[in-house]
Amino acid sequence: xxxxxxxxxxxxxxxxxxxxxxxxxxxxxxxxxxxxxxxxxxxxxxxxxxxxxxxxxxxxxxxxxxxxxxxxxxxxxxxxxxxxxxxxxxxxxxxxxxxxxxxxxxxxxxxxxxxxxxxxxxxxxxxxxxxxxxxxxxxxxxxxxxxxxxxxxxxxxxxxxxxxxxxxxxxxxxxxxxxxxxxxxxxxxxxxxxxxxxxxxxxxxxxxxxxxxxxxxxxxxxxxxxxxxxxxxxxxxxxxxxxxxxxxxxxxxxxxxxxxxxxxxxxxxxxxxxxxxxxxxxxxxxxxxxxxxxxxxxxxxxxxxxxxxxxxxxxxxxxxxxxxxxxxxxxxxxxxxxxxxxxxxxxxxxxxxxxxxxxxxxxxxxxxxxxxxxxxxxxxxxxxxxxxxxxxxxxxxxxxxxxxxxxxxxxxxxxxxxxxxxxxxxxxxxxxxxxxxxxxxxxxxxxxxxxxxxxxxxxxxxxxxxxxxxxxxxxxxxxxxxxxxxxxxxxxxxx
Amino acid sequence: xxxxxxxxxxxxxxxxxxxxxxxxxxxxxxxxxxxxxxxxxxxxxxxxxxxxxxxxxxxxxxxxxxxxxxxxxxxxxxxxxxxxxxxxxxxxxxxxxxxxxxxxxxxxxxxxxxxxxxxxxxxxxxxxxxxxxxxxxxxxxxxxxxxxxxxxxxxxxxxxxxxxxxxxxxxxxxxxxxxxxxxxxxxxxxxxxxxxxxxxxxxxxxxxxxxxxxxxxxxxxxxxxxxxxxxxxxxxxxxxxxxxxxxxxxxxxxxxxxxxxxxxxxxxxxxxxxxxxxxxxxxxxxxxxxxxxxxxxxxxxxxxxxxxxxxxxxxxxxxxxxxxxxxxxxxxxxxxxxxxxxxxxxxxxxxxxxxxxxxxxxxxxxxxxxxxxxxxxxxxxxxxxxxxxxxxxxxxxxxxxxxxxxxxxxxxxxxxxxxxxxxxxxxxxxxxxxxxxxxxxxxxxxxxxxxxxxxxxxxxxxxxxxxxxxxxxxxxxxxxxxxxxxxxxxxxxxx
Numbered sequence: 005x006x007x008x009x010x011x012x013x014x015x016x017x018x019x020x021x022x023x024x025x026x027x028x029x030x031x032x033x034x035x036x037x038x039x040x041x042x043x044x045x046x047x048x049x050x051x052x053x054x055x056x057x058x059x060x061x062x063x064x065x066x067x068x069x070x071x072x073x074x075x076x077x078x079x080x081x082x083x084x085x086x087x088x089x090x091x092x093x094x095x096x097x098x099x100x101x102x103x104x105x106x107x108x109x110x111x112x113x114x115x116x117x118x119x120x121x122x123x124x125x126x127x128x129x130x131x132x133x134x135x136x137x138x139x140x141x142x143x144x145x146x147x148x149x150x151x152x153x154x155x156x157x158x159x160x161x162x163x164x165x166x167x168x169x170x171x172x173x174x175x176x177x178x179x180x181x182x183x184x185x186x187x188x189x190x191x192x193x194x195x196x197x198x199x200x201x202x203x204x205x206x207x208x209x210x211x212x213x214x215x216x217x218x219x220x221x222x223x224x225x226x227x228x229x230x231x232x233x234x235x236x237x238x239x240x241x242x243x244x245x246x247x248x249x250x251x252x253x254x255x256x257x258x259x260x261x262x263x264x265x266x267x268x269x270x271x272x273x274x275x276x277x278x279x280x281x282x283x284x285x286x287x288x289x290x291x292x293x294x295x296x297x298x299x300x301x302x303x304x305x306x307x308x309x310x311x312x313x314x315x316x317x318x319x320x321x322x323x324x325x326x327x328x329x330x331x332x333x334x335x336x337x338x339x340x341x342x343x344x345x346x347x348x349x350x351x352x353x354x355x356x357x358x359x360x361x362x363x364x365x366x367x368x369x370x371x372x373x374x375x376x377x378x379x380x381x382x383x384x385x386x387x388x389x390x391x392x393x394x395x396x397x398x399x400x401x402x403x404x405x406x407x408x409x410x411x412x413x414x415x416x417x418x419x420x421x422x423x424x425x426x427x428x429x430x431x432x433x434x435x436x437x438x439x440x441x442x443x444x445x446x447x448x449x450x451x452x453x454x455x456x457x458x459x460x461x462x463x464x465x466x467x468x469x470x471x472x473x474x475x476x477x478x479x480x481x482x483x484x485x486x487x488x489x490x491x492x493x494x495x496x497x498x499x
Numbered sequence: 500x501x502x503x504x505x506x507x508x509x510x511x512x513x514x515x516x517x518x519x520x521x522x523x524x525x526x527x528x529x530x531x532x533x534x535x536x537x538x539x540x541x542x543x544x545x546x547x548x549x550x551x552x553x554x555x556x557x558x559x560x561x562x563x564x565x566x567x568x569x570x571x572x573x574x575x576x577x578x579x580x581x582x583x584x585x586x587x588x589x590x591x592x593x594x595x596x597x598x599x600x601x602x603x604x605x606x607x608x609x610x611x612x613x614x615x616x617x618x619x620x621x622x623x624x625x626x627x628x629x630x631x632x633x634x635x636x637x638x639x640x641x642x643x644x645x646x647x648x649x650x651x652x653x654x655x656x657x658x659x660x661x662x663x664x665x666x667x668x669x670x671x672x673x674x675x676x677x678x679x680x681x682x683x684x685x686x687x688x689x690x691x692x693x694x695x696x697x698x699x700x701x702x703x704x705x706x707x708x709x710x711x712x713x714x715x716x717x718x719x720x721x722x723x724x725x726x727x728x729x730x731x732x733x734x735x736x737x738x739x740x741x742x743x744x745x746x747x748x749x750x751x752x753x754x755x756x757x758x759x760x761x762x763x764x765x766x767x768x769x770x771x772x773x774x775x776x777x778x779x780x781x782x783x784x785x786x787x788x789x790x791x792x793x794x795x796x797x798x799x800x801x802x803x804x805x806x807x808x809x810x811x812x813x814x815x816x817x818x819x820x821x822x823x824x825x826x827x828x829x830x831x832x833x834x835x836x837x838x839x840x841x842x843x844x845x846x847x848x849x850x851x852x853x854x855x856x857x858x859x860x861x862x863x864x865x866x867x868x869x870x871x872x873x874x875x876x877x878x879x880x881x882x883x884x885x886x887x888x889x890x891x892x893x894x895x896x897x898x899x900x901x902x903x904x905x906x907x908x909x910x911x912x913x914x915x916x917x918x919x920x921x922x923x924x925x926x927x928x929x930x931x932x933x934x935x936x937x938x939x940x941x942x943x944x945x946x947x948x949x950x951x952x953x954x955x956x957x958x959x960x961x962x963x964x965x966x967x968x969x970x971x972x973x974x975x976x977x978x979x980x981x982x983x984x985x986x987x988x989x990x991x992x993x994x
Contacts, residue, residue: 017673019670019674022667022670025562025563025566025663025666025667026563026566026567026569026570026666027666027667027670028666028668028669028833028837028839028841029567029569029570029836029837032566032567032648032649032652032654033649034648035563035565035566035648036563037560037561037562037563037663037666037667037670038560038561038562039560039667039670039674040558040559040560040674040683042561043558043559043560043561044558044559046561047559058917059913059914063535063538064535064538064539064542065532065533065534065535065538066532066533066537066538066541067520067532067533068520068530068531068532068705069564069688069705070530070644070656070690070704070705071520071521071527071530072521072524072527074521074524075521075524089650098649098650145650149565149646149647149648150646150647151644151645151646151656152644152645152692153527153529153530153644153692153704154527154528154593154692154694155584155593155640157527159527161565161646161656168520168532171520171521171522171523171532172517172520172522172532172534173523174523175514175517175522175532175534178512179514179534179535181923188535193564193688195565197647197648197649199649209565209648210563210564210565338523341524342523342524344523346523418554419554422553428676
């Protein structure tokens, strides 16, 4: 079984991600369901990002996911958000010519449509599905999903949350009582009608973005108070000028500005808080890098762009976030199209810096990084504060009053944590089951519990056990989950 | 200014709800943005529902919002989810004939299309927009928003979360290790292409549902353990047989079963936990009623249905939740259409009970219920645990070191609560501003603070003040917000 297949069967079996949906009807590529454990994990990830953004003075908003065509004309998505496609003349299936060319060792970057067709003809590339010949034309297919509002208003599912966040600019300006910078974020769905969705939720057609936007004046980009809090933070930067020869280097943000790898303090701050948020999610330092886009690689709106990538065993480096200096592009476009003045202080054009996380990609990367196959067990070593289920309560046997005690403890703890109750097997098997689900602590109730009112806590990662009084359980678990105390000091050693 | 206009201008001005979006392009009916305060409130409401559902042993899932046509054919939405419409022959605008008839004192229920046309002709009803004559035909317009996946797969934005929750039935059955009842919920977007969206977010085209589903066997409906926990709960029931003559009556669920107002224990439990969750959101007891649908009023899938309604000053009784016994309708349909066996224990057809909350409706109802216009101030008396901003910190003056102390307190508290800092006006004006935003507590730092390390807490509702040591602030505020202590006992009385 390939590594990818193994990972996908793990997430499917354990209730993390199911699909492609609708499974019972055969499935449509790019659409998934988060099962009970996947959704708990996704909520924990999004709540951690939310908490960090709020502490960095961002306010959350929620904008429509469907907006009329005029919005996407202004943003540039209506004309510019396309993939090139080629159709098989026999089975009528559609493929991306750039992918076909890559698979045949060509370099599609910079090729014109004509050159692509010539390459396909010269290399006798045929339809991967039916071996039929391709049509002699390459077309553009929009990545946006079109719909209608009312009877006949053309509209599109948003391809990013960002544009929808920009539209209420004037409302923000009033809400923040004309103080800049204004910081706003949105966590929500976006849709891209990918021609070839792949790699599970890494490239789905429906996905969740957590996108933060800083609105500020051009001058504020280098007069940004909060920069002082992060300037000495060292993060692994890989500027485009270094990508041919060197590797990413850890350097302070201050240093990166001096070396002109970064253009302004506000942008440096964005990179700094992004790095901290990924560390707070538990991603190991040595598995993070910030890769700058080459100027020609940037999106149409970007003055500067860095991908934040995470190293996974199965998928290699995965882009989990992008940080973009969108300049004054978006608000200028919407101002022109709407005829509304969208400015600070009567005349200053708002610039926008954007931090765009992909929830789904962070989630799958975390599972991939922390999943370990040991000799005796499969264990998902997720950091305890983001683990879906924190604790499992299990009586040693199903008799002699042990289940009753266990159920009482379960009832006491369940207002505080997401917990599980299990009495359906041997303790060893119940431990293994929770190891796979990433549950950091198991509580066992045994015959001694009846004598000394103590229980055993078993730690997932070390498989060590300590003995602790029932009355101290809640507070101790709280501290363990927050990693405020060491496990071995949490109670009396126990074998 | 009408009451409704006043309410809408309040939510707009204070950053609760903006729209219809995209405002700068003129707006499209039925689409709104939750501004910073609205989104905080919406999260608090949804998290409270989430907490209650988890305590009642529901697991959350997240399913696609777009699914191919075959799913909606099976669910019955493809054919059955329509509004009747009539078009103006002059301006081509489209209206709902039932609404036109109602506005002209007719009773459209049960009328055929022909009878509707006759009524419109007889009463000389013309286009409300241009006074033109209507076309001589009534058509059906689907309420679903259509799109495409890939190049040519017909698909629809989901008109409810429920159907998407049913599809992974077999996955749940494995995940729950074949134990029933299985309880699952989903909080997410749904879309209805309403012909005439109105009443702000009460009837939007994009909205959020929090829908909980219980999958169980027919026998389990009257053998439902958790019923015992709620059977004595008294809730205001209005069975359809009593709706002509009587008013809703508070009665215990047990009593309602005996009187055959309710058909089974599991359904009674659903009503019970729904009532408790609305009480936990702070909705006053006397503003809640459960209204049963008349048999002919029920949706095509429902064996029994009760609307849960909340009394608001502006909109009257608002349906904020529906509880449905969907019988075995959904899984039978999907089983037939997919050819998959979707059963318990090899043969038993799964029944489904559903609790379907509308987040947006709860939110707007809460604002409407708790908004009060007093002589001297506008005050939003939201319960403190769901208020968007819990505390505002304000120095009495902007000098003599008071802002520094205030900022230190702000920094200490902001990891714990959503709080605000303000130093931009007189204390009186700052209080008023927070009253409108529903902030239950304000902290003032004054000259005495420098001497005695104490601050003043001012309560929104009573406008009373107490004096308290800075070191006790965090714990006291926690208790106040959870309503664990009385305000006047929280500190030394202060004028």
